Amino acid sequence: MTAVTSALREALRGRRPVTAMWRGTCAVGRSVRAAWQRPGRERDLVVQSLKAAGAALIAWAVAGVWLDDPMALMAPWVALVLVQATVYSSVRQAGQQFAAICVGALVASGAQALTEDNTGALVLSLPVLMLIANWSRFGGQGIYTATTAVFVLASGTAISAAAVGHRVGQAALGAVIGVAVNAFVLPPIHLRDVRENLAALAREAGEVLHSVADDLRKTEWDAQTTTGWSSDAARLQRRLDALHSARSWSTESLRLTYGPLRKLHRAPTAVPPEDEDQRWSRVTGNITALTRTLAVAADERRTPTPPEGPVLDLYARLLKLIGDSCQAEAGRLLGESVEARPEEATEATMEELHRRLQEGLREHAGQEAARTAVLGTLLLQAENLWAEIVPEPQER
Numbered sequence: 003m004t005a006v007t008s009a010l011r012e013a014l015r016g017r018r019p020v021t022a023m024w025r026g027t028c029a030v031g032r033s034v035r036a037a038w039q040r041p042g043r044e045r046d047l048v049v050q051s052l053k054a055a056g057a058a059l060i061a062w063a064v065a066g067v068w069l070d071d072p073m074a075l076m077a078p079w080v081a082l083v084l085v086q087a088t089v090y091s092s093v094r095q096a097g098q099q100f101a102a103i104c105v106g107a108l109v110a111s112g113a114q115a116l117t118e119d120n121t122g123a124l125v126l127s128l129p130v131l132m133l134i135a136n137w138s139r140f141g142g143q144g145i146y147t148a149t150t151a152v153f154v155l156a157s158g159t160a161i162s163a164a165a166v167g168h169r170v171g172q173a174a175l176g177a178v179i180g181v182a183v184n185a186f187v188l189p190p191i192h193l194r195d196v197r198e199n200l201a202a203l204a205r206e207a208g209e210v211l212h213s214v215a216d217d218l219r220k221t222e223w224d225a226q227t228t229t230g231w232s233s234d235a236a237r238l239q240r241r242l243d244a245l246h247s248a249r250s251w252s253t254e255s256l257r258l259t260y261g262p263l264r265k266l267h268r269a270p271t272a273v274p275p276e277d278e279d280q281r282w283s284r285v286t287g288n289i290t291a292l293t294r295t296l297a298v299a300a301d302e303r304r305t306p307t308p309p310e311g312p313v314l315d316l317y318a319r320l321l322k323l324i325g326d327s328c329q330a331e332a333g334r335l336l337g338e339s340v341e342a343r344p345e346e347a348t349e350a351t352m353e354e355l356h357r358r359l360q361e362g363l364r365e366h367a368g369q370e371a372a373r374t375a376v377l378g379t380l381l382l383q384a385e386n387l388w389a390e391i392v393p394e395p396q397e398r
Contacts, residue, residue: 049188054085057183061176073157076103076169080176085184088192090257092184096177098143103173106131106150111166113151120155127151192255195248196273201335203241203282208328210234210289211387214296215321218314228297235290242286245279274335285328285390292383299376313377320384327391 061081066074080099086092109131113123131151135144154169184190213234217227252273 046190046192050085050087050190053183053187054082054180056187057085057180058082060183061179064179065172065175071168071172073168074172075153076172077176077179080173081180081183082176084177084180087190088251088255088257089181089185089189090254092181095141095143096181098139098141099146100170100173100177102135102140102143102146103150104170105134106147107154107166107169109134109147110151110154114155123155124152127155190255192248192251193273196245196252197335199241199245199248200274200278200282201332203238203245203286204328204335205332206234206238206241207282207285207289208325208332210238210293211321211325211328214293215318215325218318218321225297225300228293228300231293232297235286235293238286238289242283245282249273249276249279281390285387288383288386288390292380292387295376295379295383317377317380317384320388324384324387324391331391 058078058081061077062074065071065077080103084092084096084099086095109127110123113127114120117123117126128148128151131147134140135147137144140147150169150173154166210231214231217231
């Protein structure tokens with residue numbers, strides 16, 4: 003299988019459009035497989051898509067089949083777009099869209115009454131409605147003022163108070179069906195994303211610390227090496243931003259969601275507390291500061307001098323130990339079975355490394371102030387990381 007994949011890559015090399023299509027097809031295949039195999043974002047997307055289609059079909063069945071409305075387009079259209087990522091956003095956007103549709107229908111009707119011509123009514127109403135669409139109260143639904151006018155005028159039916167009321171009633175029917183389907187049929191609850199992003203942040207923090215530790219053990223590391231560390235730390239910051247976004251979505255997804263229906267959903271019923279976000283935000287900040295200190299020390303144009311020799315190896319071992327704890331924390335967040343490290347052994351190792359680093363710090367103090375300053379700063383940042391990632395035994 004590997005040989006076939008390599009051959010395909012060689013054949014597609016230099017043919018960018020074909021390569022892009024191949025990669026896109028592979029990404030779609032991975033998403034389909036993920037949606038089939040396990041709960042996750044891909045499966046949530048499939049569920050929401052099918053719910054939106056189902057809401058539109060129900061609205062069409064009610065308006066077009068049961069009520070036998072010859073112009074039943076408005077109801078399924080509104081129902082389709084109101085199956086949003088959360089129940090709260092569906093309700094909020096339903097109100098905004100309904101108001102926009104009412105404004106569009108009224109302005110279009112008034113314009114046709116003045117011009118008595120559909121083309122003239124469009125010329126008169128569309129510029130006004132596009133300006134109204136930018137009103138912040140409409141949010142992202144303002145465009146429906148103009149599209150409603152187009153639908154109303156393009157239908158060819160005579161404009162009257164009854165016709166306008168009919169269009170508004172169809173919109174209200176679609177809004178009710180769309181919101182009801184989203185709220186009562188597997189309501190979207192985004193609790194899984196918080197845990198996944200938190201675990202990913204812990205795992206990637208461990209990877210950065212392992213990378214720094216491995217590079218420090220090499221005989222030579224320079225400014226180019228520290229640039230890679232800085233890029234890794236920036237990636238951690240982006241992951242932290244994704245965590246904050248996921249937390250916001252999870253909070254919103256619980257608003258206006260009927261409690262007993264949450265139990266029918268296969269998403270997790272709880273998320274880690276917000277204190278965890280703050281803790282890993284501090285970890286990210288400490289790792290960023292650590293890589294920045296090393297970058298400054300590796301810059302030949304700057305005064306600080308990096309530590310070297312056995313003390314640097316001890317520091318690398320300490321970072322490796324902290325990185326291991328990050329990886330273990332990521333596994334615990336995902337409920338994976340991780341090999342538990344004996345707490346006493348961990349503490350003993352930490353104390354031994356700390357004692358030997360303090361001795362190295364005293365030795366450097368008698369030799370060179372610049373090197374001592376860098377080592378002291380690095381040691382302080384490592385201690386801060388340890389305090390955040392591995393709490394004291396009595397707190398457990």
